[in-house]
Amino acid sequence: MHIKHDAHIHTPFCPHGSADTMNDYAEAALRAGLHEITFTEHAPLPDGFVDPVPHQDSSMKAADLSRYFEACQKMKQEYAGHLIIRTGLEVDYIDGWENETKRFLDQAGPSLDDAILSVHFLRTDSGYVCMDYHEDTFAELIKVCGSLEEVYQLYYKTVLASASADLGKWKPDRLGHITLVRKFQKQFPRSFDDSPWIQAVIDTAAEKELALDVNTAGLYKPLCEEHYPPEEALKHALAKGVRLVYGSDAHKSSQVGASRAAVDAFFTEQSPFHL
Numbered sequence: 674m675h676i677k678h679d680a681h682i683h684t685p686f687c688p689h690g691s692a693d694t695m696n697d698y699a700e701a702a703l704r705a706g707l708h709e710i711t712f713t714e715h716a717p718l719p720d721g722f723v724d725p726v727p728h729q730d731s732s733m734k735a736a737d738l739s740r741y742f743e744a745c746q747k748m749k750q751e752y753a754g755h756l757i758i759r760t761g762l763e764v765d766y767i768d769g770w771e772n773e774t775k776r777f778l779d780q781a782g783p784s785l786d787d788a789i790l791s792v793h794f795l796r797t798d799s800g801y802v803c804m805d806y807h808e809d810t811f812a813e814l815i816k817v818c819g820s821l822e823e824v825y826q827l828y829y830k831t832v833l834a835s836a837s838a839d840l841g842k843w844k845p846d847r848l849g850h851i852t853l854v855r856k857f858q859k860q861f862p863r864s865f866d867d868s869p870w871i872q873a874v875i876d877t878a879a880e881k882e883l884a885l886d887v888n889t890a891g892l893y894k895p896l897c898e899e900h901y902p903p904e905e906a907l908k909h910a911l912a913k914g915v916r917l918v919y920g921s922d923a924h925k926s927s928q929v930g931a932s933r934a935a936v937d938a939f940f941t942e943q944s945p946f947h948l
């Protein structure tokens with residue numbers, strides 16, 4: 674196994690995750706033979722943005738941010754010499770909230786070693802929708818957008834906008850799960866090809882020197898059964914010299930390092946930016 678770093682891990686600060694402690698995640702990483710982990714909790718949503726999911730639990734609370742940073746710091750000290758621990762965040766890119774996001778990053782950036790920029794929320798005529806929340810919400814989204822193809826277009830356009838957005842000096846340098854729109858693909862099969870969109874995202878990542886989150890969570894989502902992004906896209910990314918960074922997207926400690934064998938072939942010595 675070449676992958677030694679799981680760079681997408683959630684924590685008990687996530688209100689929709691598990692109560693597993695940061696120590697549980699670190700111990701699981703050591704058991705899995707990893708050398709390094711990054712905690713990437715969902716950053717607080719911008720001030721004034723209303724979380725559209727029913728329990729408004731998409732991200733950690735702004736009031737918890739400093740406690741989160743302190744907890745990461747404490748973990749680094751506790752595991753020094755055994756496991757490299759990085760302090761990170763998974764930051765949402767929300768169309769229309771770039772200024773607020775930039776302001777947040779200006780403040781939080783100095784505390785970060787690593788971060789991911791992800792799209793979960795789509796801006797539609799009926800307001801913002803959390804795309805990956807539930808298959809029923811996804812069905813609603815199809816109605817609102819007009820067709821499945823239009824949902825895909827909106828998603829990839831938003832990911833492209835995230836790659837190009839000016840979010841300041843501390844903008845995350847890695848795009849999260851760039852094919853998350855496929856999460857419910859078994860229930861909503863495509864009658865069109867979305868690979869040109871995926872390639873466009875990868876080409877923009879190459880141009881902007883952004884890395885890609887190679888996220889295996891989709892493999893254990895029953896309606897997806899595929900990692901984000903899929904194999905063809907990973908080949909394209911390597912050909913373009915885009916740096917790949919593995920992430921389990923663990924929301925419980927048993928998922929740390931999950932399914933990394935499935936993508937390990939993309940992390941050989943030949944990879945241009947092997948971690």
Ligand SMILES: [Zn+2]
Nearest residue numbers: 683687689715
């Ligand atoms: Zn989450």
Ligand SMILES: [Zn+2]
Nearest residue numbers: 763791849850
């Ligand atoms: Zn995510």
